[in-house]
Amino acid sequence: MTNTQQSSNMQTGYAARRRAINIVVYVILAVMVVIWIFPIIWLIIQSLRGEEGISTSYFFPHEWTFNNYIRLFNDDRFPYGRWLLNTLVVAVFSCIISTLFILMVSYAFSRLRFKSRKTFLNLGLILGMFPGFMSMAATYSIMELFGLKQSLVALVIVYSAGAGLGYQVAKGFFDTIPRSLDEAAKIDGATRSQIFWQIILPLSKPIIVYTALTTFIGPWTDYIFVSYFMKDNSDNYTVALGLYSMLGNQTMSEYFTVFCAGAVVIAIPITILFVVMQRFYVEGVTGGAVKG
Amino acid sequence: MDFLDYVQMTKGQRIAYRIKSFFTGIPRAIGNFFKIVVYFIKTFFVAIGNGFKNYGRRFSKGDAGTKLSYIIMGAGSMMHKQIGKGLIFLASEIAYIYFMATFGISYLSKMYSVGVQIDEAGNMVDGVIGRERAMYTKNLLGVESISNLDTLDNSNQVLLFAVMTIIITIAFIAIYVANTKSAYASQQTISEGKTPLNFFYEMKMFLDERFHVTLLTLPVVLLMLFTVLPIIFTIFMAFTNYDKEHQPPGSLYWWVGFNNFADVFYANPMKSETFGKILVWTIVWAIFATFTNYILGIVLALLINKKGIKFKGFWRTMFVITAAVPQFVTLLLMRLLLGDNTGLNAMLGTQYPFLSDATWARITIIIVNMWVGIPYTMLISSGLLMNIPEDLYESARIDGANAFQQFTKITFPYILFVTTPYLITTFVGNINNFNVIYFLTGGGPSPSNYYQAGQTDLLVTWLYKLTINSSDFNLAAVIGIIVFVICAVGSLITFNMSKASKNEEEFS
Numbered sequence: 065m066t067n068t069q070q071s072s073n074m075q076t077g078y079a080a081r082r083r084a085i086n087i088v089v090y091v092i093l094a095v096m097v098v099i100w101i102f103p104i105i106w107l108i109i110q111s112l113r114g115e116e117g118i119s120t121s122y123f124f125p126h127e128w129t130f131n132n133y134i135r136l137f138n139d140d141r142f143p144y145g146r147w148l149l150n151t152l153v154v155a156v157f158s159c160i161i162s163t164l165f166i167l168m169v170s171y172a173f174s175r176l177r178f179k180s181r182k183t184f185l186n187l188g189l190i191l192g193m194f195p196g197f198m199s200m201a202a203t204y205s206i207m208e209l210f211g212l213k214q215s216l217v218a219l220v221i222v223y224s225a226g227a228g229l230g231y232q233v234a235k236g237f238f239d240t241i242p243r244s245l246d247e248a249a250k251i252d253g254a255t256r257s258q259i260f261w262q263i264i265l266p267l268s269k270p271i272i273v274y275t276a277l278t279t280f281i282g283p284w285t286d287y288i289f290v291s292y293f294m295k296d297n298s299d300n301y302t303v304a305l306g307l308y309s310m311l312g313n314q315t316m317s318e319y320f321t322v323f324c325a326g327a328v329v330i331a332i333p334i335t336i337l338f339v340v341m342q343r344f345y346v347e348g349v350t351g352g353a354v355k356g
Numbered sequence: 357m358d359f360l361d362y363v364q365m366t367k368g369q370r371i372a373y374r375i376k377s378f379f380t381g382i383p384r385a386i387g388n389f390f391k392i393v394v395y396f397i398k399t400f401f402v403a404i405g406n407g408f409k410n411y412g413r414r415f416s417k418g419d420a421g422t423k424l425s426y427i428i429m430g431a432g433s434m435m436h437k438q439i440g441k442g443l444i445f446l447a448s449e450i451a452y453i454y455f456m457a458t459f460g461i462s463y464l465s466k467m468y469s470v471g472v473q474i475d476e477a478g479n480m481v482d483g484v485i486g487r488e489r490a491m492y493t494k495n496l497l498g499v500e501s502i503s504n505l506d507t508l509d510n511s512n513q514v515l516l517f518a519v520m521t522i523i524i525t526i527a528f529i530a531i532y533v534a535n536t537k538s539a540y541a542s543q544q545t546i547s548e549g550k551t552p553l554n555f556f557y558e559m560k561m562f563l564d565e566r567f568h569v570t571l572l573t574l575p576v577v578l579l580m581l582f583t584v585l586p587i588i589f590t591i592f593m594a595f596t597n598y599d600k601e602h603q604p605p606g607s608l609y610w611w612v613g614f615n616n617f618a619d620v621f622y623a624n625p626m627k628s629e630t631f632g633k634i635l636v637w638t639i640v641w642a643i644f645a646t647f648t649n650y651i652l653g654i655v656l657a658l659l660i661n662k663k664g665i666k667f668k669g670f671w672r673t674m675f676v677i678t679a680a681v682p683q684f685v686t687l688l689l690m691r692l693l694l695g696d697n698t699g700l701n702a703m704l705g706t707q708y709p710f711l712s713d714a715t716w717a718r719i720t721i722i723i724v725n726m727w728v729g730i731p732y733t734m735l736i737s738s739g740l741l742m743n744i745p746e747d748l749y750e751s752a753r754i755d756g757a758n759a760f761q762q763f764t765k766i767t768f769p770y771i772l773f774v775t776t777p778y779l780i781t782t783f784v785g786n787i788n789n790f791n792v793i794y795f796l797t798g799g800g801p802s803p804s805n806y807y808q809a810g811q812t813d814l815l816v817t818w819l820y821k822l823t824i825n826s827s828d829f830n831l832a833a834v835i836g837i838i839v840f841v842i843c844a845v846g847s848l849i850t851f852n853m854s855k856a857s858k859n860e861e862e863f864s
Contacts, residue, residue, distance in 0.1 A: 086664050093659055097674045100727065104678060106699075107689050119698035121705065165578075168571040176568040184572075191583060193843045195788050195816050198836030199586035201829050202593070205512050206586060225582035228575035257563035257570070285682040288790060292824060304684050311688060320692070327685040338680030339673065346739045 107331075111324035118320045132325035142319065144326055146299065147306040150216060154302060155283040157220045162227035162279035167272065170231035171260055174238035175246060192229055197288045204293060214297040222289050223282055233344075237271040238264065274344035277337055284334060303330050368752065371769045389849045411533065414540040425539040429532060432539025436546055440555030445535045452528045460521040467518040468611075510604045515596075519589050523580060594833035600826055609830075616834045627831070630807040630818075637718070638814045642786040645725050650779060652726060653733020654771055658763070660734070661741050672738065679731035687795035690724050694796075711797050714811040721812060725792050736778065737771055744770050780850045784843045793817045815839050 106123075113120070114127025136144045172178075173185060203222060204213075212218040241264060249259050265272070283302060290305040298309065303326070310316075310323045338345070365373065415426055425432030430445030542552040553561075562570045594616055596602075602609035615623070620631045660671045678686065693699035694710035701707060710720045748766050757765065772779075793799060799813035799821065808826045809818045815835055822832040 082664065086662070089659050089662055089665055093665075093671055096656070097671065100675055100678045100731070103686065103689055103693055103727075104681065106693065107685070118692065119695075119702040121702050123703060165575040169575050172568045172571040176571075178568045181568075190844065191579075191587070193784070193847065194587055194840045195819065195836055195843075197790075197816075197823075198819060198833070198839070199583075199590040201823050201832070202516070202586035202589040203582060205516055205589070206582065209513070209516065221578075221582060225578040228572075228579050229583070255564035256567035260567070260571075285684060287684050287794075288820065304682070308684065308688065311692075323688075327689070331681045331685050334682055335677055335680040339676055342676055342735060346736050 107324050108328055110321055111328045113321050113324075116318060116321065118317050132321045133329070136322050136325045136329070139322070141315070142306060142310055142322070143299070144303075144306065147301050147303045148329075150300060151284055151302040151304075154216055154219045154223065155280050158223035158227075158283055159276055159280040161220070161224035162230075162282075163272065163276045165224065165227040166230055166234050166275050166279070167265070167268075169228040170234035171238055171264065173231055174235045175243075175260075175264070176256065188229055188231070197292070200289060200292050207293070214294055214300060216300055218293055219283065219290065219302070222293070223286070224279070227279065234268075234271050234275055237268065241267055270344065274341055277341050281334055281337060284330065366751075368748075368765055371766065371773075374773065375769050385849050389845070392848065407533070411536065414536055418540055419543050422536070422539040422543050425535055429535045433535070433542060436539065436542035436552050438538075438542055438552050438555065438558075441538065441558065445531070445538075448528070448531050452524070455524065456521075459517070460524070463514055463517040464521050466514045511596075511598070511602075511609045512604045515592055516585075516589055519585060519592065523585060523588075590833045590836060593829050594837055596830055598829045599831065600828060603827060612830075616830045620831070620834050620838070626805065626807045629805065630809050631835075633806070633811075634809060634813055634815055634818055637812070638787060641718075641722070641789075641814060642783055644722050645729070645786045645789065645792075646779065646783045648722065648726050649729035649733050650775075650782070653730045654737045654768070656730055656734045657737040657741055658767070661738060672734070675731040675734055678727070679735070683728065683791045684795055686728065687724070687791060690727070691796050694720060694724075712801055714801055717797050717801065717812050721792060721796055724796060725789075728792065737775070740771055740774055741767070743774075776850070780847050783850075784847055787814070787839065787843060787846075788816050789814065790816050790820065794820065 109123070109125065111132055112128050112130070113125035114129040114131070115125060173181065207213055207215075207218040207221070212221070245263055245267075246259055249263055254262070285304060286302070287304045287308060290302050291308075294300050294305060298306070301309065307323055307326050307330075310319045310326070415423060418426075418432070421432040421435030423432075424435070425445075428446070429449040430442035430447075432442070433439075433445060434442030545552045595611055595613060596609045597612045597615075598609040618624075619627050622628050656675070659665070660668055665671075691711065695701065696707065696709060696712050701710075709716050711717045744767065748770075749762060752762050752766060793812055793814050794817050797810065797812045799810035799817050801812075802810035806813075808821055808828065813821070816839060819832045819835040819839070822828040822835065
């Protein structure tokens with residue numbers, strides 16, 4: 065391979081070798097896909113299993129059924145339908161508030177120049193380094209003070225009040241919009257507020273969609289805060305905590321297949337959302353390093 | 357090396373040079389870290405000093421109105437024909453005084469002992485004495501609860517309100533300084549023969565020149581209330597004895613200085629040993645988790661993006677799907693799949709202690725984390741791979757470089773260079789990785805010589821358990837502060853390092 069001579073003999077040898085390498089790569093990829101997809105397939109199969117109990121000594125169930133999905137929504141002990149609704153409500157509200165906050169803060173840091181801008185940016189960086197749930201006991205005390213103990217409102221506040229700190233991705237996006245637009249509008253007599261609402265925001269649909277989706281997904285996957293905030297008030301659980309509670313020692317074997325059904329129900333929409341917005345995700349974490 | 361030498365190098369040499377200078381920059385970066393810390397402290401105090409200087413200067417040069425506004429806020433503005441503004445300043449002063457008189461002062465004064473209670477004789481006693489008396493009563497009468505609960509302060513509330521008062525006071529000082537500035541500014545405008553801006557016009561500025569204030573106020577206020585306030589409160593907690601023995605309401609807690617830190621580092625053998633072991637595991641975990649995912653993720657991306665491989669979209673989607681399923685679902689599933697009597701063990705009829713033996717569990721966790729994390733890295737580095745300029749490879753091929761050399765000399769350095777910030781965030785993220793540990797093993801197995809923790813616990817899961825299971829809030833706060841310090845120092849040093857190596861020229 066070090067030589068690029070044009071002899072036909074070598075060319076066929078080269079092609080054969082490349083094909084061999086490609087076949088090896090295909091095999092590796094196929095094996096890896098099997099490993100990666102296996103647990104997911106297992107989850108779906110378990111959710112369709114007729115026999116009760118945590119596990120079986122065989123892979124495919126002897127009895128296929130949809131009963132687990134029916135049971136999921138008709139169980140008194142674990143009100144899955146209610147949890148879905150709770151999570152939906154919390155997710156919608158925290159999505160609206162957080163998206164607004166994130167757009168406002170990131171626009172201010174990206175386009176406006178003011179005296180304490182650097183200080184604010186540094187403070188934001190420092191605040192972001194505290195472990196997220198380090199102060200949850202304190203936050204809980206504050207909620208208690210406002211009479212919001214174990215309520216869904218408290219959850220909305222927890223998920224969205226700190227949203228301003230998550231400005232990096234959107235700021236990176238705003239940074240890429242040419243400044244000449246602002247200047248042209250300014251010459252035409254537009255105020256900064258008008259520029260924000262009427263010029264920048266309509267150009268920022270991708271980042272608005274991305275921010276809205278990430279903030280919407282957040283409450284569906286959070287376990288830490290709900291578990292501390294709701295304690296034993298199972299009526300106000302969200303899906304994540306509810307499903308986790310199904311796997312308690314007493315109920316695990318009875319409810320395992322139901323848990324799998326619940327997991328499938330929640331995983332489908334979130335997976336679709338993520339696959340759709342993977343491009344934004346990549347741009348977000350690499351800080352705009354990818355421009356392809 | 358100066359610029360001329362650099363320009364004369366080939367592209368490959370430039371990349372090698374950049375990588376070399378990245379790693380030789382590490383000691384300097386550590387030095388710079390301390391410089392930055394010192395610089396911040398210096399800037400902070402210089403800013404305060406300048407603030408006082410200007411404050412004094414404005415007073416000495418101010419006219420009667422300006423001077424008056426140092427005591428009665430808004431007076432200057434009102435005397436300088438800015439009635440609306442002046443009224444707002446005045447209202448905020450009255451509101452603050454009212455707040456302090458009815459509320460703030462009492463809590464601030466209780467802060468030194470975090471709460472007081474009334475003893476039988478009707479005297480106020482502070483936390484320490486109060487607690488001793490309460491215990492004394494308990495022993496004497498043999499009852500479990502403290503008799504005069506109503507007269508007992510709730511330490512939690514006292515500390516919380518005190519911190520709140522401090523934050524409000526700082527905010528008020530900012531308004532106060534703005535008031536003196538505004539008075540002086542309007543005085544100067546008048547002395548220049550102009551009229552100061554009217555109230556309506558100034559309000560309109562909040563949509564234009566001061567639009568940042570409009571945008572930032574609400575997010576910052578909520579951030580203060582629900583993020584900053586709890587963090588400060590928690591930091592204070594680290595210096596109290598707020599543990600399961602001292603739970604308000606019912607009993608007070610009080611300041612214990614650095615005792616909790618001493619406990620964690622050396623004074624309490626059980627806690628300090630637990631801390632030491634968990635710290636070591638946290639760092640080992642973070643290193644393994646970060647680099648296994650990183651390297652194998654890049655390899656996977658290379659395989660998928662290799663020339664001649666078909667169905668790239670299909671392969672990528674297959675892996676992305678596993679990354680997309682919520683982590684708590686996949687991880688709980690893995691726990692059952694790898695349980696002692698469930699999942700794989702049941703299907704194969706074996707008894708491997710995947711998650712119940714400490715060493716097995718640690719290895720399993722790292723492997724499962726690869727399952728969780730490799731798709732993410734693949735996703736990110738796929739984008740980067742397509743971004744590498746094709747002519748780099750062409751010139752390398754002409755120079756006779758083989759595939760392996762191309763990888764080690766071009767692809768890997770390029771990706772390493774571009775993804776350094778990502779590497780930092782993943783490392784910090786792994787130190788704080790709650791999900792993988794908590795859902796897989798719950799920190800277990802838990803031998804009895806660990807204080808409220810297990811052998812696979814990270815600092816953050818320990819923090820969570822201390823908060824949830826044992827209500828050792830003071831200890832949890834100490835751990836939180838330590839995690840913060842680790843993350844802050846680590847990211848400052850690496851950030852500085854990558855910045856130093858980027859300084860000279862853009863990588864291209």
